[in-house]
Amino acid sequence: MAANNTLSISFTVNGEKFNNVNVPSRQHLADFLRSQGFTGTHLGCEQGACGACTIEMDGKAVRSCLVLASQANGSDLKTVEGFDDKMMEQVKQSFLKHNAFQCGFCSPGMLMTTKEILLSKKKLTRDEIRSEISGNYCRCTGYQSIVDAIEECINEVN
Amino acid sequence: MIRLICYLMGGKYMKAANFSYYEAKNIQDAIKIKANDEEAVILAGGQSLLPALNMRLSSPSCLIDISKISGLNDIIIDGDYLFIGALATHSDVMRNEIVSQKMPCLIDILKMVAHPAIRNKGTHGGSIAYGDPAAELPALAVATNAEIILSGQNGDRSINANDFYLGLFETAINQDEIVVGIKYPLLKQGQVFLFDEVCRRHGDYAMAGLIANIILSSNKVNDLKLVFFATGDKPDVADKTAKLFLQTGYDYDQLKNSLSSEIDFAGDLNSSSEMKLHLATILIKKIINKLEA
Structure with a gap:
């Protein structure tokens, strides 16, 4: 049986290829990414509740604390460091303008969730925005400024 | 449930204990490994398993990853049933045309399961097999009298959801078996499934929830099956209370006593x-209000 405690995996992060990297089988993807220098991925609760570690895996938002690094073998990952396209630059400017970053701990997850909202092309009310970001904790802003920023992004994109 | 146990443990650990990882090539391969290692655990989406591992509530010897096996995420009509493959993610099910036509209540239910990033990874079969008493899907399977399809060393077998859940996280899955799909009976004439739950925060586990399987004839409730979740150690069927409701209608005190x-x-x-008893009683009223609306 080819079961191992250490595995060799290959994957892509923000377009950069990583080949045959050794990873302990028990390590989750968020810890692994941070160990590879992608410290924009934040760890809060490690049980899927806070949303700070949300990244994009093969085009879909996932909690990187609830995925094993070994499961990412062959995957295309995108972290907050890779959010440099035109739309995400606009989102970041909007967050800055409305003071939606504050301490910045929840921001990588908030930006990821905002990206999903914008890609879904849904025109959301403020209540609906709150519901969409309910999977991301913020302990600074009271969410008000984040909702302001996302609302502006929705109006600009659509 | 997991949150409760974490709280009781005082959040002592945040990283999984050591285990080996095995990526199964196909279902037979996974069955062979599971049959020979009673401490091995199947990993599908991992959205309930990984928190449990991180908290060290569970420390299996080996994780058998079945998530990359192809052909286990079909959503099709199979005779009088809607078949959902075990590896269909909650997002897959929510976006599916067949589901929205044949079983729209499933989409309403899945909206209450965690958050998009978790639904992108969490699987239908995983939720059914894990059997969290606070989860919606096990209760839905019981309420709809779904058949759960298991693959084992001696081939496939099907078991009714009413016989599947035995206790807290305990199911009728044998050591050599893996859940490969769920078959929901298609809606009959006059049949509706209604669902409601009470929780503090959208996407959290419910404090109490109810799924009702209702048969209507000439706009009156003719038959009723009530299945509660987040109330006990597994989906709780309340047949006596359903019968009482059919006889006397909604009477808070009577139904509460019965429950x-x-x-x-x-x-x-x-x-x-x-509080759960109170909420369960109120949920019957909320369901009836939905029916009348």
């Missing part, structure tokens, strides 16, 4: 057993 004699309500971090 308390029929279900062993177990309190948790958010709500005591008395």
